Amino acid sequence: MIIELIHVSKYYPQSTSPAAFDISLKVKKGEILALLGPSGSGKTTVLRLIAGFESPDEGTILLKENEVSQPGVSLPPERRGVGMVFQDYALFPHLTVERNISFGLIHMSHDDRKKKVSDILALVGLSDYRNRYPHELSGGQQQRVALGRALAPDPAVILLDEPFSSLDPDMCVRMREDVSSILRETGSTAILVTHDHEEAFSMADKVALLNNGRLEQHGTPENIYHTPLTPFAADFVGKADFIPGVVQGDKLMTEIGCLENKTQFTEGDEVMVMIRPDDIDLRPEEEGEAIILDRQFRGSENHYRVRLSSGQIVHSSQHSVAVYPNGLKVDLQIQMTHIVAFDKKEMDAYLD
Numbered sequence: 001m002i003i004e005l006i007h008v009s010k011y012y013p014q015s016t017s018p019a020a021f022d023i024s025l026k027v028k029k030g031e032i033l034a035l036l037g038p039s040g041s042g043k044t045t046v047l048r049l050i051a052g053f054e055s056p057d058e059g060t061i062l063l064k065e066n067e068v069s070q071p072g073v074s075l076p077p078e079r080r081g082v083g084m085v086f087q088d089y090a091l092f093p094h095l096t097v098e099r100n101i102s103f104g105l106i107h108m109s110h111d112d113r114k115k116k117v118s119d120i121l122a123l124v125g126l127s128d129y130r131n132r133y134p135h136e137l138s139g140g141q142q143q144r145v146a147l148g149r150a151l152a153p154d155p156a157v158i159l160l161d162e163p164f165s166s167l168d169p170d171m172c173v174r175m176r177e178d179v180s181s182i183l184r185e186t187g188s189t190a191i192l193v194t195h196d197h198e199e200a201f202s203m204a205d206k207v208a209l210l211n212n213g214r215l216e217q218h219g220t221p222e223n224i225y226h227t228p229l230t231p232f233a234a235d236f237v238g239k240a241d242f243i244p245g246v247v248q249g250d251k252l253m254t255e256i257g258c259l260e261n262k263t264q265f266t267e268g269d270e271v272m273v274m275i276r277p278d279d280i281d282l283r284p285e286e287e288g289e290a291i292i293l294d295r296q297f298r299g300s301e302n303h304y305r306v307r308l309s310s311g312q313i314v315h316s317s318q319h320s321v322a323v324y325p326n327g328l329k330v331d332l333q334i335q336m337t338h339i340v341a342f343d344k345k346e347m348d349a350y351l352d
């Protein structure tokens, strides 16, 4: 393991609840982990604990099997072998691209340093920009410099704090791809802080979902999307509708059909079944009991809002040429590979 957090908690003075509570996590070599959660959920606190800018009040942090933090003992950030990419890149404005990148390499001989800087400039695609200053670069280029500077000393782990938040959406998508491929190419171990589930899903091998300072779920992106363990997880990582159901025999009876009960619930239990837009298919049907309310065209797909006969509204994503008018009667076909249901009382408490 490159990083291990064991029951780590952090309480800031004057704060009534912990910023991070009882977090246990492991990150393997070469793995990219996304710390995902809404604002204030504790993502930055966990990142800062790993970097050594904060020390935990409880628990232990190991980097490359060595204890670097425990209450009262904390190895300073510069001795941890971590590279940071900050939200605003934090480049040195008075240094050229080349000198920004070579900044952390003073321990190397002149020739080694020169070679390393050339390699990094090539890696981040900035060989032709080596003599420019940060203000002469675009946002995406500045970010590449920040990544290059963090990678240059061969750190054990790269920590990225909301690295795409100041880029416009087009650039953001491109930079996610570029940064991922640079991290993969170098076999880097990385932790990325983000509030955007699409960013976490597209870049990370594993996602640690935080809520109110607690680790809500830790798993692969697919695992969290398809089998969320809590209503919060279900709701936070993508559009989800929740439909009432009741267990009868080996079935889950709902308004949109009778599903196989592959859940932990038993006879008579009242549940809420999670349905994602990609679980619902539509078919125009004169006798259909559901009605299309409206459509949002999103380029690669159409998103429909559909009203069931009970009045409940569900969402369905269809391919980009499946265009149906508002008011059309339809039949719904459920295509679920994973059935996720929550106890009705737990769901009511979450929605409160």
Ligand code: ADP
Binding pocket: 012, 013, 015, 018, 019, 037, 038, 039, 040, 041, 042, 043, 044, 045, 046
């Ligand atoms: P996130 O990165 O998910 O937005 P943070 O880790 O920044 O969350 O914050 C978690 C909680 O800790 C929030 O309630 C925040 O207000 C609080 N917090 C963060 N930094 C400090 C600080 N230096 N002093 C006091 N409270 C803080």
